[in-house]
Amino acid sequence: MLYNDPKNFRDDMLKGYVAAYPDYVTLVPGGVARATKMPEGKVAVINGGGSGHYPAFCGIVGDGFMDATVVGNVFTSPSTEDVLGVARAVDQGTGIYIVGGNYAGDKMNFNMARDRLRSEGIDCRSFYITDDVASAKPEEREKRRGNVGTFMVFKAAGAAAAAGLGLDELERVTAKANDRTRTVSVGFRGCTLPGEGEPLFHVPKGRMEVGQGIHGEPGVGEDDVRPAAEVAELLVDRVLAEAPDDDSKRIAVILDGLGSTKYEELFVVWGTVRELLEERGYTLVSPLVGEYVTSLDIEGIALAVEFLDDELEGYWLAPCDTASFRRGQGSMARGERRVYARAEEAAESFEAGSDASRGLAGQLVGAFDRVRDAIAAAEDELARIDGVAGDGDHGRGMVKGTEAAASAARRAYDLGAAAGSVLDEAGKAWAAKAGGTSGVLWGAALEAAGSVVGDHADSYDAGTAARAADAAARRMGELGGAHRGDKTMLDALIPFSEELGRQAAAGAGFRDAWSSAASVAREAAEATKDLVPKVGRARPAAERSLGTPDAGAVSMALCMRAALPEE
Amino acid sequence: MLYNDPKNFRDDMLKGYVAAYPDYVTLVPGGVARATKMPEGKVAVINGGGSGHYPAFCGIVGDGFMDATVVGNVFTSPSTEDVLGVARAVDQGTGIYIVGGNYAGDKMNFNMARDRLRSEGIDCRSFYITDDVASAKPEEREKRRGNVGTFMVFKAAGAAAAAGLGLDELERVTAKANDRTRTVSVGFRGCTLPGEGEPLFHVPKGRMEVGQGIHGEPGVGEDDVRPAAEVAELLVDRVLAEAPDDDSKRIAVILDGLGSTKYEELFVVWGTVRELLEERGYTLVSPLVGEYVTSLDIEGIALAVEFLDDELEGYWLAPCDTASFRRGQGSMARGERRVYARAEEAAESFEAGSDASRGLAGQLVGAFDRVRDAIAAAEDELARIDGVAGDGDHGRGMVKGTEAAASAARRAYDLGAAAGSVLDEAGKAWAAKAGGTSGVLWGAALEAAGSVVGDHADSYDAGTAARAADAAARRMGELGGAHRGDKTMLDALIPFSEELGRQAAAGAGFRDAWSSAASVAREAAEATKDLVPKVGRARPAAERSLGTPDAGAVSMALCMRAALPEE
Structure with a gap:
């Protein structure tokens, strides 16, 4: 891995990121915020989590998607102070909606910040995405982790907020998108954290972990590595296994590379995924094949499906313009620039004690x-x-x-x-x-x-x-x-x-x-x-x-x- | 690696690729061509090479960039027949310009196809890019390999052709872009070809190969792995070492991840690269930080710089709309569709012999x-x-x-x-x-x-x-x-x-x-x-x-x- 001081990885990374995309993002305390002004009256939608997943999560900040992202160190939840810093930077009195993956650390920090903001009179809500079908049984869906499908749920929330929806409606849309999104991944090789001498975990050679999480969390078990077409079938079977009752047969799809599984391999798998989905009667709505939620250089792929209804299809296709992802005739980040306030400083004096x-x-x-x-x-x-x-x-x-x-x-x-x-x-x-x-x-x-x-x-x-x-x-x-x-x-x-x-x-x-x-x-x-x-x-x-x-x-x-x- | 039959990797990959981006590309014999009609009178610009480098080279086919790409198997030159198949598919009687990296196999196949086309009365020219400064000394520039800077030279050729330039002018622009483009890379870990049990090459742990080629070719020598800021300085020093005499101090820049070196690491390096380039008086014109020319899952990065003049800056910034790269208010591939002829079949009968x-x-x-x-x-x-x-x-x-x-x-x-x-x-x-x-x-x-x-x-x-x-x-x-x-x-x-x-x-x-x-x-x-x-x-x-x-x-x-x- 390339890094300077591993302890400063997040800060070094963010500095380079805003230097690469100054038209899209600006540094704020705890993360990044859109460089362009939010429309008046719009709810600010914030996502966040540890870094190491780019384009998720700071890569999708911009018009029509996220207003800001709270960024933790690699695979590490941002702190409550980070969340507060970002939220205060983008607050314009019209409510703040925090969306994250369902991870204990993220949830705790986001909720603590949410409660603090509420105590200050800011209407703030939070939501945690549970799309990873391999991480708990269907009857315990609320325990499932967030995975690549977070990209779809973020998109729904971001597009709905851009369309002018208020917090109550945003909660409804996001919950519906989450209810209708499923992800399954397979992993072939681990990743190494900055500054570490050894990989975070190993998958034995010739084996694959089915249902692996985006930090390499164990899934439902190991299997022998199989040809691409069989891996495709395994993924398709599992994401379709929990299709909703009111399945419209129209789906958003992401075939995602986690880091070291590259584009050409994804295309090989996609050839089969697309065929299988179409054979089973599905219409694929603007599917994405590439790297959308990565896990450092984990070798592996994930298939995420969002079972659309008319409303969600509209949000999936809605235009957006961010550093990593653009749909429609985007504005190329040419909106009016915004200057953010800085976070408060630490206490400078203390009352005398005994x-x-x-x-x-x-x-x-x-x-x-x-x-x-x-x-x-x-x-x-x-x-x-x-x-x-x-x-x-x-x-x-x-x-x-x-x-x-x-x-x-x-x-x-x-x-x-x-x-x-x-x-x-x-x-x-x-x-x-x-x-x-x-x-x-x-x-x-x-x-x-x-x-x-x-x-x-x-x-x-x-x-x-x-x-x-x-x-x-x-x-x-x-x-x-x-x-x-x-x-x-x-x-x-x-x-x-x-x-x-x-x-x-x-x-x-x-x-x-x-x-x-x-x-x-x-x-x-x-x-x-x-x-x-x-x-x-x-x-x-x-x-x-x-x-x-x-x-x-x-x-x-x-x-x-x-x-x-x-x- | 994910694959089915390694022998069919290219064909499986292309099938999935066109299924992922049907608005942009269509299969033709030997590769892919733009799905939209070329403007009348426009020279057809073709690039190509082995696969394993996506977005290069088939990812940049589309309006304002390449008209078609000849695609070989992984790290393998396409055949002469492949080149002919692609060229014949896009030929509209206005000339064909073939641009490739300077590799013996590519060059030979492209030139054989070029000569065959000429013998059929088609005006066809070819050019080979030599941007890799570590692959030969300055006095032997014509022997240098193509590397990540190929993306810039392709962009210049594609934009110039889109602007309506004829073959003579295209040759002039492409040669100038190539003369003013430099790339240096470092590699930390090898890659594995589909179907192979062992990596193609090894870089010893804790070491890096300076000047490594995009197939892992040895560069100028090994060095100890260093912190990101020092790697950045090494790359900057080497690409600037051969600045042209008429350096305008305006440069196009690509900081490229080769596969397993991920976005956050690139941003860490970019923080320093940008600072150093600016300290040395350069203005960075729409720089790119990400994966533009990969090498399967090689761990490594490359820095490519194009020393701009007004003409090249125009071509660098010119709008384009391809599956992997888009500039400006692109057309989102909504042009009129084109149907391509198929290639000829093998002989069906033979004259009787003795x-x-x-x-x-x-x-x-x-x-x-x-x-x-x-x-x-x-x-x-x-x-x-x-x-x-x-x-x-x-x-x-x-x-x-x-x-x-x-x-x-x-x-x-x-x-x-x-x-x-x-x-x-x-x-x-x-x-x-x-x-x-x-x-x-x-x-x-x-x-x-x-x-x-x-x-x-x-x-x-x-x-x-x-x-x-x-x-x-x-x-x-x-x-x-x-x-x-x-x-x-x-x-x-x-x-x-x-x-x-x-x-x-x-x-x-x-x-x-x-x-x-x-x-x-x-x-x-x-x-x-x-x-x-x-x-x-x-x-x-x-x-x-x-x-x-x-x-x-x-x-x-x-x-x-x-x-x-x-x-």
């Missing part, structure tokens, strides 16, 4: 530094563990989160912040910079702990720590929707919090209590190897992770151990 | 069958040898050529053909189906041998065979421009022919003479391992092939051995 709280704040700064160093040393191992069942981004996310937290904690302390504010600032920075689910959860947990600790107490002891840990665990559980035993970082944090509480109740000092709790967390993290992630929340074929502990639980235990200074 | 010639013809049919089987058995080994310094397509080309020849020989014999006609038909079929340089040369050589053998002689002996072999070798030398010692198949054929002559002169019988000559050919082929290919004709860094015999010489010797039946 001496005890300032003293604790100093210790927290040291703790965040140690946590950052411990995570940096463990990054590769965390990535490896996470790669077994997840997308391998956990090590990277933790490095970014702990770096941001340590640096924000120090900055806040230098500006006079006491303990509660230091935790709060560290949490915000972690969530903003780490991206992904775990970043948001860590950020929210630290903020919750900060509320317990506060800036004004006269003393702190093991009991305070236990109450703070309990608040953090509860907040994580609420926000992430996970419970003990779901194979998440809660499986380390809850035992940690409980042991801290037991030790405090028994009268132990802070150091002994924390040390004992950290040992418990470590054992609990290791024990997650016998757990299976809750299907749907995590990913199908979750049984693959049996025998490997949860990366989030392992890193949680590492952080707790590192937080305590050596004697 | 009994001796008919007898020999029957033996030739058996010989072609044995040659076909021997080559099929040796395919992998030939591909491996050819992959050392070449593009690894020799095994595949020989399989296709010998299959076509054997089948055409049998068909001709069944229709009553005598020996000369059987050789002639076999040669035509070989050249038409094998593609590539060696296919054309084998085809022409067999036709030359057929002329010597004839249909009417009363007897045949070792002397006839020696004269036929001599004619074949001479024809190959004339057509390919190679000499003994250049490390080509002539290094097996010439010693074969000489030994046959010696044996015949000494009065040996056919079987002994041929057997001895085949042994000499085998030793001579093996001895080519000590030769270095003539640079420019073959490829730079040709010294890599030292220690490996020439694949063409090896297959030549194999064929000669197999032609003789076992006793």
Whole structure:
């Protein structure tokens, strides 16, 4: 892979992207927005997700499609702050509609931003696309992932907004498009993240993963690689298997290359796909064959079908003009230019706290530094563990989160912040910079702990720590929707919090209590190897992770151990 | 890779391609042509080459760009017959202009077709693009390969023809565009041809090939992989190193992904490329960042620059509307449809020959069958040898050529053909189906041998065979421009022919003479391992092939051995 500092991949990429397409897009905090003015009264439609999928998602910003895209690092959810930055940039008082793929991290960040915007009086709605038929059974459609069909649902939402529909109608159209869109993919070879020495996952030579997700998530199982015509048939069979009852026999189709499967191969497959679809009585409406939603350089293809009705056909064919995709006699981005406001800055001063709280704040700064160093040393191992069942981004996310937290904690302390504010600032920075689910959860947990600790107490002891840990665990559980035993970082944090509480109740000092709790967390993290992630929340074929502990639980235990200074 | 029968990859691909873009392209014999009518009086501009480079070359057929593309199999020149098929389909009596990359096989087939068309009274010209600065020194520019800059030169030629220029003016514009276009690429990982088990070539992990060709040809040498910003600087330095004296400081730019290096990486590199070019005083005119000329799934990028003057800038910006690339308020291929004539069929009957010639013809049919089987058995080994310094397509080309020849020989014999006609038909079929340089040369050589053998002689002996072999070798030398010692198949054929002559002169019988000559050919082929290919004709860094015999010489010797039946 080509990159400079992998940590800055997103920012380097966006800089080059807007330099390549200045007529179409402008940088805004957290992503990109259309360079041309939105029509007055139009709802702003925003999509987003991790990068690594271009043209999705920042490539389809422009007239008739998306108004802005929130962009995370590679395969990593953007942060809540990113979503807020983009939303505030394009807000013109006419409502904001956020559409994303159904991924836990994206959903959480988008929803947190949505709720924040609503609390500020902005009418904001969100929707998550579930087109990947291989990721859950039909009766659990709401658990399915987003896949290449997101392109079709985004198109419907974008065209409907361009046609002047309000938020209620946009919700109806988007839900209908999602209900009528199906995607199935096959994968032949993995991809490598910027800065990583090894591929994120492997598909054995001569085999293919059927139903693979756009980050390489396992699908419904492996099969032998087959000739193109048989792969075509497999894809067609599966996307048509769930045709809606009121099937009009008119469909939008995308045959998509995921990265390393190139155009000529797609054309070979398309020859058969088209024949099969037509044999089965379908009329193909302006089908697309090419790269529309990629997955870095994964070798694989996906077939997405949208079962049209008159309304959806109109939106599918509606003109649009973006950097990567254009329909009709486009405006070539020649509309009037727009200048966006910048996002707000971080706090520049803090209220004075108690001496005890300032003293604790100093210790927290040291703790965040140690946590950052411990995570940096463990990054590769965390990535490896996470790669077994997840997308391998956990090590990277933790490095970014702990770096941001340590640096924000120090900055806040230098500006006079006491303990509660230091935790709060560290949490915000972690969530903003780490991206992904775990970043948001860590950020929210630290903020919750900060509320317990506060800036004004006269003393702190093991009991305070236990109450703070309990608040953090509860907040994580609420926000992430996970419970003990779901194979998440809660499986380390809850035992940690409980042991801290037991030790405090028994009268132990802070150091002994924390040390004992950290040992418990470590054992609990290791024990997650016998757990299976809750299907749907995590990913199908979750049984693959049996025998490997949860990366989030392992890193949680590492952080707790590192937080305590050596004697 | 996804494919059905690798031998039919081109045809399967084209079928799917025209099914995906029926508004833009139509199948014609040998390739695709624009689906819309050409303006009256317009010169027909044709490009072409092997497939595996989409959007190049069949993706840029349409209004304002190419009128048709001749399409070979993957990384393989189309045959002369293919070129003729396409040219005849689009000929409207206003001249035909063929533009290709400077590759020996393409050049030979295009020029043979050009000469045939001229002999029929059609004004046809040809031009070969030499933009790859890493493939030969500045003082040998005419030896350079075509690379990603071909896209720019094609654009200039296509736009100039659309503007109504005649052939003389088209030659001037195209030559100027070529003179002012430079490309440099870097490669990180090889690609795999359809049906092959192993990659065509390897770049060692952590290294990159600087100046790699679009089929993975070696460039100026390896270097350690560097951060994106340094790769950007390397590319910028090299393309600017040969700026023309009358540099207007306005440039067209393409930053091109070769297949597995994806869009986000290109944007990261583009951030630096754009800065560096602007720092050096250049204005970038509608630059392109994406995939324009790919090389299957090679991991790598290329930077192409066209130093503009007013005329070339006009052609660079001129509107066009093709399946893969559109500029301006395109017509969306809504012009009037055109129906193309089909190509002529193979001969359906043959003049009666002498009994001796008919007898020999029957033996030739058996010989072609044995040659076909021997080559099929040796395919992998030939591909491996050819992959050392070449593009690894020799095994595949020989399989296709010998299959076509054997089948055409049998068909001709069944229709009553005598020996000369059987050789002639076999040669035509070989050249038409094998593609590539060696296919054309084998085809022409067999036709030359057929002329010597004839249909009417009363007897045949070792002397006839020696004269036929001599004619074949001479024809190959004339057509390919190679000499003994250049490390080509002539290094097996010439010693074969000489030994046959010696044996015949000494009065040996056919079987002994041929057997001895085949042994000499085998030793001579093996001895080519000590030769270095003539640079420019073959490829730079040709010294890599030292220690490996020439694949063409090896297959030549194999064929000669197999032609003789076992006793």
